[in-house]
Amino acid sequence: MKLIDKEQMDIIRKKHSEAKKDFKNRCFFLIEALVSGDIIYADIEKIEEDICKIAHVGTGTCENPHEDWIEDVEKMFLKFEQNGLL
Structure with missing residues (x-):
């Protein structure tokens, strides 16, 4: 295994x-x-719901974007990033 400098x-x-x-x-x-x-x-079930929500808004193809879902995903990302998980 090669180490990264x-x-x-x-x-x-x-x-x-x-x-x-x-x-x-x-x-x-x-x-x-x-x-x-x-x-x-x-x-x-919660993780499955979250993955579905993230994938749905992430594709950008929904004719009626769920603004609350987009906001939920952004909050989730910030929370995980602040906790060093991303």
Whole structure:
């Protein structure tokens, strides 16, 4: 396994930071964290609902965007990011 040097890590962090500026990418980060087990939910139905909500608003194809869902996803992203989970 090859170790990543500081310069390469800085490039990765910059790409990660840039990606977070896009709503669709934030949705991908959330879904990845939810399904990878980085975030533990006591209620499986709740995690399924959250993933569905995130995917639905993240695609951007809904004819009637659910503003409350978009707001929920943004709040979830900020909460997880502030807690070091993203």
